[in-house]
Amino acid sequence: MAAPSEFLNYIDSNADAxxxxxxxxxxxxxxxxxxxxxxxVFKMADWLNAQLKAVGVETKLVDLGxxxxxxxxxxxxxxxxxxxxxxxxxxxxxxxxxxxxxPAEKSDGWNTDPFTLVINKETGQLIGRGSSxxxxxxxxxxxxxxxxxxxxxxxxxxxxxxxEGMEESGSEGLDELVEREAKEGGWFHGTDCVCISDxxxxxxxxxxxxxxxxxxxxxxxxxxxxxxxxxxxVFGRTVHEPMTDLVHLMGRLVDTQGNILVPGVxxxxxxxxxxEIAIYEKLDYSxxxxxxxxxxxxxxxxxxxxxxxxxxxxxxxxxxxxxGAFSGVGAKTVIPAKVSGKFSIRLxxxxxxxxxxxxxxxxxxxxxxxxxxxxxxxxxxxxxGKPWLADINHWNFEAAKRATKAVYKQDPDLTREGxxxxxxxxxxxxxxxxxxxxxxxRGDDGAHSTNEKLDxxxxxxxxxxxxxxxxxxxx
Numbered sequence: 001m002a003a004p005s006e007f008l009n010y011i012d013s014n015a016d017a018x019x020x021x022x023x024x025x026x027x028x029x030x031x032x033x034x035x036x037x038x039x040x041v042f043k044m045a046d047w048l049n050a051q052l053k054a055v056g057v058e059t060k061l062v063d064l065g066x067x068x069x070x071x072x073x074x075x076x077x078x079x080x081x082x083x084x085x086x087x088x089x090x091x092x093x094x095x096x097x098x099x100x101x102x103p104a105e106k107s108d109g110w111n112t113d114p115f116t117l118v119i120n121k122e123t124g125q126l127i128g129r130g131s132s133x134x135x136x137x138x139x140x141x142x143x144x145x146x147x148x149x150x151x152x153x154x155x156x157x158x159x160x161x162x163x164e165g166m167e168e169s170g171s172e173g174l175d176e177l178v179e180r181e182a183k184e185g186g187w188f189h190g191t192d193c194v195c196i197s198d199x200x201x202x203x204x205x206x207x208x209x210x211x212x213x214x215x216x217x218x219x220x221x222x223x224x225x226x227x228x229x230x231x232x233x234v235f236g237r238t239v240h241e242p243m244t245d246l247v248h249l250m251g252r253l254v255d256t257q258g259n260i261l262v263p264g265v266x267x268x269x270x271x272x273x274x275x276e277i278a279i280y281e282k283l284d285y286s287x288x289x290x291x292x293x294x295x296x297x298x299x300x301x302x303x304x305x306x307x308x309x310x311x312x313x314x315x316x317x318x319x320x321x322x323x324g325a326f327s328g329v330g331a332k333t334v335i336p337a338k339v340s341g342k343f344s345i346r347l348x349x350x351x352x353x354x355x356x357x358x359x360x361x362x363x364x365x366x367x368x369x370x371x372x373x374x375x376x377x378x379x380x381x382x383x384x385g386k387p388w389l390a391d392i393n394h395w396n397f398e399a400a401k402r403a404t405k406a407v408y409k410q411d412p413d414l415t416r417e418g419x420x421x422x423x424x425x426x427x428x429x430x431x432x433x434x435x436x437x438x439x440x441x442r443g444d445d446g447a448h449s450t451n452e453k454l455d456x457x458x459x460x461x462x463x464x465x466x467x468x469x470x471x472x473x474x475x
Contacts (some may be wrong), residue, residue, distance in 0.1 A: 001156070001475045002406055003468040010147045011467070015460050018143050019126060021051070022459065023117035025099075025135045026128035032077065032100035032169040035069055041077040041165045044099045048163060049080050051142055055149040057082040057161065064166075064173030076173050081187045082161030084145070085154070091473055092158040094191040094431070096423065097138040097198060098167030101130040102448050109450040124456040131454040133447035137197035137440045137466075138163060140459065144467040156474035160188055167198075167421070170218075170383030175426045182430035193396040193473070194427045194435040197466065199417045203443045204292075206284040207408050207465075209400050210437035212312065212416030213424055215347035215387035217356055221249060221364065224338035225375035232333045240373045242339050243325060249377075250341045252367050254317040258300055258310060260345070262363045265315060268351050272309065280308040283413050293444045312416035316346045342382075346418060353384035385422025394434040399472035406472075407465045438469060 011018075030044035031037035045061065052059050064076040077100070085092075104114035112118045117128040126136070141161075148155055166172050181187040201208050223242040230239065253261055260266045272280075281304070290307055291297050299307055310316065324339040326332045347356060361379060368377045391397070392414050404412040417437065428435045440462035446452045 001471050003403075003464070003471040006151070007144075007147050007467055008464050010151070011143060011460060011463050014143070014146070015456075018139065018146075018463065019117075019119065019456070019459070021142070022126060022131065022136060022139050022454075023128070025139060026117040026130050027115055029104075029115045030100050030130070030165060031103050032166050033069075034103055035072050035074055038074050038077070041100050042075075045078050045080060045165055048099050048138070052080070052082050052145075052161070055142065055145040057084045057145065057159075059083075059161075062177060064177065067172050069169075077165030079165075079174060079177055080161065080163040081181070082163070083159065083187070085158035087154075087158060090157050091192040092160060092190050093470065093473060094160040094162065094188055094194045094427070095141055096162045096164075096194065096196045096427065097141070098134045098164050098171075099130075099138060100165040100168050101133070101135070102168050104129040104450075104452075111451055114452075119456075120453075125453040126456055126459060127451055127453040129452055132200070132441040132445035132452055134167070134198045136454040136459055137462070140197065140440055140463040140466050143463040144470065147467070156471045159470075160191055162188070164423075167423075171385075171423050172383070174423050178423060178426045179430045188431060191431050191433055193394075193433050194431065195396070195400075195469065196421060196424060196435065196437050197440050197462075198421055199419060199437050199439045200441045200445055200447065201439060201443050202283060202285045202413060202415060203289040206410065206413050207404050208413040208415045208439060209392070209397060209404070210415050210417045210439065211390040211392045211397070213388045213437070214312075214315070214416075214418055214420055215352065215385050215425075216344055216420035216422065217347060217353040217360070217384035218342070218344040218382040219360065220340055220342050220380040220382055221246065222338060222340040222378045222380070223249070223375050224378075225373075226335065226337040229337050230335040232335050235335055239335075240375050241335050242375050243336055245368070245371055245373050245375050245377075246322065246339050246341050248371060249364065249367055250319055250322075250343065253319065253343060258316060260315060260317045262317070262360055264359045265317075265345065265351070265356055268355070269314060269348055272313065276313075277305055279414075280305045280312075283308060283415065285413075289443060293446075311418040313348055315348050315351060316418070317343060318346075319343045346420060347384075348387050349389060352386045353381075357381060357384075385420055386425050387420075388425040388428060388435070389416070390428070390435055396434040396436045396473070399475065400436055400438050400469050402475075403465055403468035403472045406468050407461055438466070440465070
C-alpha cells in the first residue's frame, strides 16, 4: 500500500528540524579508526540511543568487548539494538546502519570544518563528515519513526534495529552478535527481511537498489631495520633503507591500469557473458558521471561497461597510505627506521579472504626476498569480509521498487556496489532472509573524501522513500 499523504507532508513540514538533528549528529566526531576519538563514538551511541527511545523504540546497548588497535587495548563501542511493534500479523523488517565515521580534518582539504554541518543554500548540499555515510540515512529512519510517534500512528510493519559504531573499522564484534541474536529467542529472531541504507546512487539523477557488494581484505606491511631514524647524509647508500624497500613492494601490487599483479587474484573471477554485459550497458551511467564524482577527468577507460564492471563485478586493489614517513612541511633529511604501508583488495564472488589472502602473503614474501635486503618484513591482516549477492526478484526488492517509483517518479537502476559492508552477508547467512540495500545519497557525495555532503533533497525525499518502503512491505 502507498504511504499516506499526511506522512509525506509531515516530512516536508519538518525538514528544517530534521536537518538540525543531522547537524547535531555530525557535530560528534565519532571516528572509530583513531583511538583518541573512541569516547566520541561512545558519545554518539548514547546520543542516538536517546533519540530512538524518545520516539518509542525499545532499545538496549550491547557491550561488544575490547580489541587491539595499533598496540592499544580499547573498549569497542556498544551496538544499539532496537525494536518497535510485535504484531504477529505484520512482517518484521530489520534495519541496519552505523554511526561511526571516517577521519576528517580541515587540513585534509575540507573547505569547512568537517564536524560542523554547513548548509549551502544555493546547491542544497548539507556538508559534513557522516552526513551521507551513514548518519543521514540513520536519521532518515528516525524521521519516519518521528512521524508515527508524534501522530500516534502504528507502523505498518514491526521494526528491529541494529546500529553499530565500528563499521568503518571492520565491524569488530558485530558478526558474533548477529549470529547470536539470530537464534531462537534472540533479538533478530523472526525477522522477515533486512534493509540497509549505507551506499549511493551511481549518479546524481537515478535512484538505485543494490543487490551486490564487494568483499574486502585489508593489509598492513611493515618494513624495519635500523635501531632508530638515521641521517641520510651519514647513512645514505650505506644501509638498507626501509622506505625504499616498502615503496618497491607497494609498487609491485597493482599497475597503473588497475590490474592486480598478485598472481591468481584477477584470474579467480570468470569473465562476463553477453547477458551480464547487457545489464551494465542499460544502467544510467556514463564516463562523465564517474569523472564528475572523482573531481577530475581520470577514468581508466572511455568504455562505460568496463568502468562499471571495474566498480561492481571485478576485484580492485588500492594503496591507502604510508605510516612512519616524514610528511610535514619543509625538508627533513631523515631515513625512517620503520615504515608501514596499507592496502586493500575489494573482492567479488567467488573470492573470499580465505582464498585470496594466501596468494597475497606468498607473493609479498616472494617479492621481498628478491630485494636481497637485510630489513625485515611483517604482514598484518587487519580485517576483511566476503562479497554478497541477493535475489532481485524477492518481495523485499519489489516493495522497494514500488516505493522508489512512488517517491521519485522513476524506476530504480539495479546495481552491484563497489564498497564493502561485511555484515550484509552475515545477516543474509545467519537469518536466512533477503537483504536489500536502499541508498539515500548520490554518487557525488564523497563519503570517504573531503567535503562529504548529502543533498537536502536526498535527505528529505530519502526519508519519504524509507517510510514508503515500509508501507509497500505491508501491501
